[in-house]
């Protein structure tokens with residue numbers, strides 16, 4: 001008997017009209033169509049202070065960091081779309097990773113990341129689509145124990161590529177992003193069969 005793969009989908013943007021949040025929702029649709037259960041989270045709704053060790057020592061993890069950690073622990077796969085800021089991943093995404101990497105109580109170290117599987121993607125108005133940010137994100141996730149699948153996509157000219165109604169204008173591009181979600185769903189099914 002196989003269990004339904006559970007995937008957490010989120011972008012590293014806090015912006016209301018985020019291209020990356022739109023993108024990750026398309027991938028989430030592909031994962032759902034391939035039989036997985038997907039939870040889409042918008043980091044805008046779970047604001048976090050910038051990681052500060054003194055704050056952590058005084059107050060412990062912020063409530064939203066605990067919420068995110070619980071979500072991450074409850075899912076075996078991640079779909080992540082990252083904006084590219086100055087050739088790297090967004091500060092908001094790095095901040096989430098930093099808070100979620102903090103151990104509480106008798107937790108296994110890096111419990112949110114170890115043995116998780118991820119697919120990453122990006123969208124940017126720029127010509128490279130955020131590709132350089134993905135290299136940084138892949139390196140970070142890999143170093144904390146996430147299996148990041150080789151399949152990834154960066155969508156350039158995102159302001160033209162996204163239709164504004166939750167799809168990509170180009171059918172082939174739409175399919176390629178849905179396929180990223182389906183790929184993660186398929187790999188998780190095999191890993192957890």
Ligand SMILES: Cc1cc2nc3c(=O)[nH]c(=O)nc-3n(C[C@H](O)[C@H](O)[C@H](O)COP(=O)(O)O)c2cc1C
Pocket residue numbers: 011013014015017018019020021083084085086087088123124125126127128129130
């Ligand atoms: C501080 C800053 C740095 C940026 N650096 C890059 C960059 O290096 N490469 C790029 O393609 N876009 C860059 N951008 C543009 C973002 O990719 C663009 O704002 C994008 O829409 C952000 O993603 P979102 O729509 O999901 O919020 C930068 C934007 C900001 C605010």
